[in-house]
Amino acid sequence: MIEVLYFAWVRERIGTPRETVETDAETVQALVDQLRAREPRYAAAFQDLSALRVAVDQELTDFTAPLAGAREVAFFPPMTGG
Amino acid sequence: MRVRVQADPFDLGAEANAFVARQKGAQAGAIVTFTGIVRDIADGLDVMEIEHYPGMTERALDAIIDQAHQRWPLADAFVLHRYGRMHADEAIMMVATAARHRKDAFEAAEFLMDYLKSRAPFWKKEHSAQNAAWVAAREEDETALNRWSD
Numbered sequence: 001m002i003e004v005l006y007f008a009w010v011r012e013r014i015g016t017p018r019e020t021v022e023t024d025a026e027t028v029q030a031l032v033d034q035l036r037a038r039e040p041r042y043a044a045a046f047q048d049l050s051a052l053r054v055a056v057d058q059e060l061t062d063f064t065a066p067l068a069g070a071r072e073v074a075f076f077p078p079m080t081g082g
Numbered sequence: 083m084r085v086r087v088q089a090d091p092f093d094l095g096a097e098a099n100a101f102v103a104r105q106k107g108a109q110a111g112a113i114v115t116f117t118g119i120v121r122d123i124a125d126g127l128d129v130m131e132i133e134h135y136p137g138m139t140e141r142a143l144d145a146i147i148d149q150a151h152q153r154w155p156l157a158d159a160f161v162l163h164r165y166g167r168m169h170a171d172e173a174i175m176m177v178a179t180a181a182r183h184r185k186d187a188f189e190a191a192e193f194l195m196d197y198l199k200s201r202a203p204f205w206k207k208e209h210s211a212q213n214a215a216w217v218a219a220r221e222e223d224e225t226a227l228n229r230w231s232d
Contacts, residue, residue: 079201
């Protein structure tokens with residue numbers, strides 16, 4: 001079980017800010033593949049991974065990151081603070 | 083306090099004065115503050131909406147301030163960033179740095195700005211009467227980070 005969070009247009013495209021996902025995915029990429037297979041709105045949101053950033057347990061990382069022991073994964077577009 | 087994330091507007095003068103006051107006795111001869119202001123857009127900005135990632139935002143800003151302290155001999159550093167809805171000409175955020183000499187204070191403030199723009203989890207959305215669009219990240223914001231990677 002893992003908490004998956006979405007922000008900005010990723011949240012809008014998927015239609016929820018967060019959800020609990022039952023998964024055995026070992027990496028972020030594997031989790032993305034499982035989500036993509038669910039419904040078209042996920043496939044649309046995850047169509048171009050170069051347009052996305054990912055954080056595991058609130059630390060910025062990349063799609064090859066392992067998920068062992070992770071509690072929270074967040075997907076979002078490049079940040080635009082400041 | 084090094085980091086504050088809030089929805090409410092802030093008083094730049096009061097924040098700057100409080101930052102100066104807390105340097106008393108620290109031999110901080112140089113204090114730099116930077117403030118970001120909401121810009122209007124071509125078809126007229128109704129509202130700027132800023133979304134953030136509660137929890138990660140504070141951690142990321144804290145880590146960036148840690149890095150600034152490692153790179154420059156700072157007496158202090160402070161980042162305040164708003165989220166939620168705001169209008170053109172309102173202050174979005176500020177950074178303040180204190181150091182013995184101005185070069186360190188200026189450079190650290192620029193470093194904090196460069197990093198928080200593309201490494202702290204904030205996203206801007208511009209609403210006009212006709213349209214609402216997420217602000218795209220700029221290539222130059224990413225390349226601005228390269229000058230610090232030595």
